[in-house]
Amino acid sequence: MQSLLPLIPFLPFAGFLINGLFGRRLPKTAVGLIGSGTILGAFLLSLAVFSDVRNGTAMEQTLYTFLHVDSLQVQFAFLADPLSAWMMLIITGVGFLIHVYSIGYMHDDEGFWKFFAYLNLFVFSMLLLVMGDNFLMLFFGWEGVGLCSYLLIGFWYENRAYGHAARKAFIMNRIGDLGLLLGIFLIFNTFGSLQYREVFEGVANYQNNAWIPTVICLLLFVGAIGKSAQIPLYTWLPDAMAGPTPVSALIHAATMVTAGIYLVARCSSLYALAPHALEVIAITGLATAIFAALIGLRQNDIKKVLAYSTVSQLGLMFLALGMGAYSTAIFHVTTHAFFKALLFLGAGSVIHALGGEQDIRNMGGLRKALPVTFWVFVIGTLAISGFPLLSGFFSKDEIFAKTYEHSGALWWALAAISGLITATYMGRLLFVTFFGEFRGTEAQRAHLHESPAVMTIPLIVLAVLSVVGGFLNTPHFLHLGGSEWLSHYLAPALARPATPETHVLDARTEWLLMGITTVLALLVLVLAYAVYVVRRNVPVADSAMQPIARLLANKFYVDEAYDFLFVRPLEKLSKMLHYYADIQAIDGVVNGVGRASQLLGAQFRKLQNGNIEYYLLAMVVGAALLVGSLFI
Amino acid sequence: MLDIIQTVPIDYFVYLSTLLFGIGVLGVLTRRNAIIVLMCVELMLNAVNLLLAAFSTYLGDAQGQIMVFFIMVVAAAEAAVGLGILVMIYRNTKSTDISLLDNLKY
Numbered sequence: 072m073q074s075l076l077p078l079i080p081f082l083p084f085a086g087f088l089i090n091g092l093f094g095r096r097l098p099k100t101a102v103g104l105i106g107s108g109t110i111l112g113a114f115l116l117s118l119a120v121f122s123d124v125r126n127g128t129a130m131e132q133t134l135y136t137f138l139h140v141d142s143l144q145v146q147f148a149f150l151a152d153p154l155s156a157w158m159m160l161i162i163t164g165v166g167f168l169i170h171v172y173s174i175g176y177m178h179d180d181e182g183f184w185k186f187f188a189y190l191n192l193f194v195f196s197m198l199l200l201v202m203g204d205n206f207l208m209l210f211f212g213w214e215g216v217g218l219c220s221y222l223l224i225g226f227w228y229e230n231r232a233y234g235h236a237a238r239k240a241f242i243m244n245r246i247g248d249l250g251l252l253l254g255i256f257l258i259f260n261t262f263g264s265l266q267y268r269e270v271f272e273g274v275a276n277y278q279n280n281a282w283i284p285t286v287i288c289l290l291l292f293v294g295a296i297g298k299s300a301q302i303p304l305y306t307w308l309p310d311a312m313a314g315p316t317p318v319s320a321l322i323h324a325a326t327m328v329t330a331g332i333y334l335v336a337r338c339s340s341l342y343a344l345a346p347h348a349l350e351v352i353a354i355t356g357l358a359t360a361i362f363a364a365l366i367g368l369r370q371n372d373i374k375k376v377l378a379y380s381t382v383s384q385l386g387l388m389f390l391a392l393g394m395g396a397y398s399t400a401i402f403h404v405t406t407h408a409f410f411k412a413l414l415f416l417g418a419g420s421v422i423h424a425l426g427g428e429q430d431i432r433n434m435g436g437l438r439k440a441l442p443v444t445f446w447v448f449v450i451g452t453l454a455i456s457g458f459p460l461l462s463g464f465f466s467k468d469e470i471f472a473k474t475y476e477h478s479g480a481l482w483w484a485l486a487a488i489s490g491l492i493t494a495t496y497m498g499r500l501l502f503v504t505f506f507g508e509f510r511g512t513e514a515q516r517a518h519l520h521e522s523p524a525v526m527t528i529p530l531i532v533l534a535v536l537s538v539v540g541g542f543l544n545t546p547h548f549l550h551l552g553g554s555e556w557l558s559h560y561l562a563p564a565l566a567r568p569a570t571p572e573t574h575v576l577d578a579r580t581e582w583l584l585m586g587i588t589t590v591l592a593l594l595v596l597v598l599a600y601a602v603y604v605v606r607r608n609v610p611v612a613d614s615a616m617q618p619i620a621r622l623l624a625n626k627f628y629v630d631e632a633y634d635f636l637f638v639r640p641l642e643k644l645s646k647m648l649h650y651y652a653d654i655q656a657i658d659g660v661v662n663g664v665g666r667a668s669q670l671l672g673a674q675f676r677k678l679q680n681g682n683i684e685y686y687l688l689a690m691v692v693g694a695a696l697l698v699g700s701l702f703i
Numbered sequence: 704m705l706d707i708i709q710t711v712p713i714d715y716f717v718y719l720s721t722l723l724f725g726i727g728v729l730g731v732l733t734r735r736n737a738i739i740v741l742m743c744v745e746l747m748l749n750a751v752n753l754l755l756a757a758f759s760t761y762l763g764d765a766q767g768q769i770m771v772f773f774i775m776v777v778a779a780a781e782a783a784v785g786l787g788i789l790v791m792i793y794r795n796t797k798s799t800d801i802s803l804l805d806n807l808k809y
Contacts, residue, residue, distance in 0.1 A: 681807050687731055
């Protein structure tokens, strides 16, 4: 099995090469088959790997020494431990479903082959990220997914705004990457190695000198902020919705944005020494969870709502990491991958049916026209809102419980509020989109159709996963069998939580906490039903909004603030530098040299006046000087 | 013969050839007739020849006289080319005045 490990990332890479080099000449069926087939192969291999490492062992496979400079030695090596095997399953599993869905969704697109090539490259990079056994390979994958994200956001690059969104994502990620890179430098400087095992073994020497691990952890977290769209670098993710919808589902909801979570979980032994870094993570996560959820309340673009929901859910995952509950965060990564991919693909199905319409104010009443999409969307909404026994219910409840356990009631209440807001905007999205009267144009009404089977089957599979996914890690007090299986499975790869005095909550408190959040979430859903279905409210036009709604709809004007604070001053600075440093100083010097020699030449040419007597005189004087100089 | 030459002090040869060379230089610088200029150049060459021959005799070294032969050959060639050019100039300008030849300039 071990020798097959490299095949897992290289299958998608082969798919990328074939589709990228020859895809233009291949029929669409072949492109789709190669694209999805390679991912399916990777998924099956991942399953085999998973069954090998299930009991907590790890396997490594070194291909060659990638870099050897002085004391720095980096192997091109793959590592499959419970954590990376689990991530591989999510990436290839959800990735495969989304590839299949894309065959239907992108069918009429001219860049069909290009799309699949990019998707395969993305899966390759992501697998490299989670499978590498050192920080450099992680960095390769990290940059690779950033590149694919850029390519896919700007997939319809004829549209200028989409191109700008792609650039925004790339630059925002670059800011985070700087932190990650500095963190990796500091790791090498401190531990003398980039290999996970050696670094994490070296951590023990810093038990009493925690500031270096703290700095490393904070730098790594800066990278995670960029990639996983947390405050203050989250604004690229909602704009990333410019890409085709399967991209939003795969990259900007299910996998790439969870790279930051993976990074922190992977470095859990480092973070265990840095409680202050964990505090920063928890605060950032909680703030992002609430902030993004609030913005999501008043978005009218179906994909934007889901995008802010993703940012908010990622915030919850970071909250869990900040609580030292690494396996809880990975659990939420898993369930979130299921239901958010489901919701995005469902939204894609709606957009497909409406011929590109994304504004929920122009939808409505789609329940009858798109029965499959409707039902899977209901499941996704209930799962993310925390409907009892669906996947989101378990994972969110576990985050809330860990928060209460670790930081007390105030934190729990704030986290629960973000959960409530989630239920609110998801209810609003569901009811406005699928209930009431159809509000689109007549042409759209005639065009309404359920998506083909190649799109609905992945939706149904994801819906099933969204329903049962929670049973991977049922809390022990529920006695539902397989209790906390995922936590036990992941335990060998993760550090123990930092706080020793953790008191495990008694079952009664857990029941109480769970009861409160669940009842409130259901109440909010019912309320949303009352407002948007019974009273038939439709979100108002932009111009008719109340001040607070307008503030939310405009995303707290954060983009404008960044534009004012960073983009404009930078642009001014660049223009100034361009004018003064480039045009004036550098060009001035170059042109000055030219002009000076021209001026000199203009003076010296006058010697060449054509008068032979004058030449003769010059010659004699010259000769005299020459001879005279001999006597000196 | 050698004795007769050696009765004249070497200084006199130096004065004479310097005088001849100076006349040549002055002629080159002041005259505008191309033929005169060429003749002055010849005068300068021959002043040098005289000096070379005199020193060769006084030092009893034949190298100076060999040098004189070389210079004579070069001077002959120079005169042939120079006069050839002069003939062409005269055909074009109907004059041998070098101050008229100022077309090659900036």
